[in-house]
Amino acid sequence: MGTATDEVIQRLYEAPPDGFVAARTAAIEQARKAGDRATAKRLAALKKPTVAAWVVNLLALRRPELVEELAGLATALRDAQRGLDGEALRELTAQRRQVVSALVSAAGKLARAEEPGIKLPLAEVEATLTAAMAEPEIAAQVRTGRLIRAATYAGFGEVPRPRLRLVTDAPDEAEEEGDDAEVIELPQPSARERAADERRRREREQRKRELRRRLGSAQAAERRADEQLEKAENAERDAGHVVEDLDAELAELERRRTEAQAEVARRKQARRDAERAAAAARREVGDVQAALEDLEGDEPD
Template identity: 40%
Template sequence: MPADAETRDAATNADPSSGTDTAAALDAVAEQLYGLLPDDFVGGRDAAVTEARARGDRELAKAIGRLRRPTKAAWLANLLARHRSAQLEGLLGLAGGLADAQRTLDGAALRQLTAKRHQFVAAMAREAGRLAQEAGDPAAESVLRELHGILDAALARPEIAEQVRSGRLTRSLSYTGFGPEADPDAVPMPAPRPPAPPREVPEAAEPSAELDADAAEAAERARIERLRAERERREEALAQAEDEEAAARARQDADEAAREDTATARDEARSRVAELTAALDAAREQERAATAAARDAETAAKASLRAAGVAATRTARARARLEEIETL
């Protein structure tokens, strides 16, 4: 899925009823995240998820969580889209001429444009390397070769060009096809050759020359058919690979959403456990205080009982002495 399309789909899937606000907020976050270094992307995304969740916007938090960390080569392409957009458009502008030359089998134009494409792609890759160096994350030669593949793919397929223009590419792309399909009625256009000096050709050679021309034309048609068949085979393999990738990404998105939901449920459960633990601790403290108070009250009651017994004994003795006097 294209990087910018993935961002839009994440917003749409997050909450269809609040599409505009969520999409705008997600777009702003994505614009910031895809400007970070690749190693800083996950930390920045997690911080944005936490911030959105703290505001109570769980749908936006889920959508941000689905944003993918760019590969190093994709990040280089994003640097070009953000900081060298005019030069990038100049490179992508070759796509139309390349497509026309391929469709019309104009060999001379195709060779000229191909050479220019190689020069532009190499120059853009070098510029991306300089931008990466300035950003503090130098790119290895292998990564620059991946960037070559991305730019070549962007020249071959308009949808890939749009992904590159977005500045939010997430993965390395390559294209191994043969470009646009040639027109059925197109005739191969060989490179212009200097005129050969006139020479006399025996009349008997003319039928042989015509046969050679027919054989060359038949061989060229066979070559084009082989290329078309090979292109169709590779396009079918690419379509199958893209379908498998789309299915894998759909599973990944579902798993990410499930992970987010289970993480939220876990946090809520932990919060509830903390509340119940605090309540239990308070109840136990109340129990200890009540037990101590009951123990003190029991001790006081026993002391009072003893004091009452002593007082009763004294009263009985006093009464007996009084009665003794009255009998005298």
């Protein structure tokens, strides 16, 4: 039974890739607020899947029985290869194509239901499922539902070929002279055929070296890109925290501004009241002075 964190991770890899970073950031923040640093660190290490990887993840998470069917067919195909069963190989190879095609179709339906109108790289999905049939390690990765990129496989390898021999009609001589007299090897390839085979071998080796070189460069570029992505995500989170802090400061400043405006209004009203009181006092002083002058004027000399 999966943990709560496993369920969160499953939801991340089931959702369309466009929202992966935002959803992961929200999950990390939730874990941090809960004081669960281990979960936050685990979530921060998750990588955003490509669209093709997401489609395969949907298939593995929503229809795991189809992925298991694919794995069972892969086992049967490898057994047929080891047993040099040509008829079974032909039948299983045809079946493989049908099963992979059906799984690609099922995965496409799941993805379109989740994200209508999305452009799906179904060729990469097919290549990944084909690779899962050839490589148990890739199959195991597919089963997790947490692929981050599509996989490829050049082919299902070469089936070991038996050494062809022609049995003679001289059993007595075979008993006397041993196995070398019992069989006759088929004619050796001509010099031209050997040269062609050698040329093809050299070309394959050169191609392998070139592909390994490209793989090394691609892996190095991937590591650099992942590092840059991680730095960008960390910077994004830090910037988000700064914005949150500034929002909090702005809210506090706005509260203080509102209080200050109210205080200004109160002080203005107090000033007006004081002005009216002062005016009334001045009028009273004038009236009293005038009355006093009148009285003093009416007194006899």
